[in-house]
Amino acid sequence: MRTHIVFCFVFAFASLKTSLGAEWCYQSQVTCAKPCQGPLKWPEVAATCGGKAQSPINIVTKKTLTDGRLQPLSYTGYQYAFQSDIINNGHSGNFCVHIVQVNLPDSAKIEGGNLESSYKAIQLHFHWGADGGPGSEHTIDGEQYPMEMHIVHIKQRYHSLSEALKDKSGVAVLGFFYQESGSSNRKYDSVINALKNIIRPGTNTTLYDLSLETLIPSHSDLTVYYRYQGSLTTPQCDEAVVWTVFENTIPLSKQQLSAFSQLSFADGQKMTSTFRPVQPLYGREVYRSSAVAVWVNSGLLLCSVLSVVALNLSD
Template sequence: MSKMILTAAILMIAIAFSGSGPYAWGDSFPSCHPLLEEHHSPINLDYHMTRNDSLEVLHLEGFDTAQTGQWTLKNNGHSVVLEVGSGMSVSGGGLPGVYHTIQLHFHWGSPSTNGSEHTVDRHRYPMEMHIINMKAIHPNLSAALDDPTGLAVLGFFIDLAYAENSHFGHIARKLSSVTYKGQATSIKPFPLISLLPEHNMSQYYRYHGSLTIPPCSQVVLWTIYEVPTYISWTQFDQFASGIFATEEDAEDMNPLQNNFRHVHPTFSRIVYASKDAKLLTDTAMFLFFVPTLGID
């Protein structure tokens, strides 16, 4: 199965549940009902971590170059998704193999609330970006979902600054073309590394969890980066106020907001800190001194 078909399958799942909230997903997807000791995501990241000196910087193949062809930006009714085609992969950093990069998408709050999925010492960032990667040995999504480590997701917190992020403009400039669910537009590929905290890529946390959308499969190796990337308030507002699930929502002035899943217990899972991670010491202090939209 090609990456295009794989991404379409993921989008079809997202479209199927876009009209219901996270607490109702279990009605249609039993695996979304968290039970005792199950490994669901997202989680809260706190000081109860285990340092793992073998977790060094991941190898991001192709992230530093502009790929050929065209990428596609879509509104799937639950998020804004950027399909990145072929040519990029993730490996190293304790991952059990090579993972092909498929797409990235965003979770956000509202003009008055923060909306990251993972929390840091119970605090949310305004947004969170997920880069989805599938283990290269699998021919399709079904096979990957049968593998406890079939997917590797890179999570990046997004904070707000007064200056615009010119690199993020590649996406922000196209958001008006995906206002409603089902709309899509092409984007000229750009080096994906430009969206990331390039100088702090060795600082991250690792744990085993699940997809944060149905079917909530517990097959994800999460890598959550400690240092956030930044966009401007104006760029954030393009998500929080300018994206709608339906045209009816737009008529009712009801934009897509707070599209994050609730935090789940860690239970017996070990959350690892990479060799260079600060174990939240600097991050927790940082959260109290920078302007964010609010504390959830």
């Protein structure tokens, strides 16, 4: 064991001297034979990754601040079915690359919820663990969920992500957590079945008659969310993202969650743990929608009513 550790260190050091420009990768990809730059070394790949407004973060609910302006968002075009490719790009070391990505029609838009303007959708992608284990990027009170979906939007006036990234609030990302359930979520059948056709990197297949509305919780479950200013979660980690992270989860069965782990990276290694660890807040505030406060107050009101009823019954 000791010899193996020494060998790894020497090998990594020798490789570092000859390949300071090594590509970035997730921690699950870092091996002695492949000394790519894992999350802790991303600032060496892109200096922005060492900034003070990085994502993801751990959301400590008791430290969040209620903001009455964070009303339910308005979703336009989310209900319309579209046809698009789902892509396994296997991570090629390029910037703004996501492992499994679905390009979206820009007719899908969000606004409201104290967003600066209307934002149009451009793509969605996923981050996951290993065979349904912990894999979300954001965490809530330290809890890491099995998977997380990001729906990426840019301000209506911009024509590309690269253009939007020059604006500190040019990108708006909606984050959704997944939770293991005892039964399959039939709404995800087309996505899960498509994964079988994109096992290897550089492959894609077409999704038909899919709508964003079918992939996210019902509108009544979208009122509770958290908001903060952050970054992309892959290099170059541009700090130009307004994050909206929803509390209510999306159910998937163990088998459905595990299907993502059957994909492979470019080197043939199983594609698992495709998430960046949480980053320091550095004094940033995290806000919660007023619906959270309403829910809490409603609970208190219910307790008060029950107390009054109990007192009356005891008289």
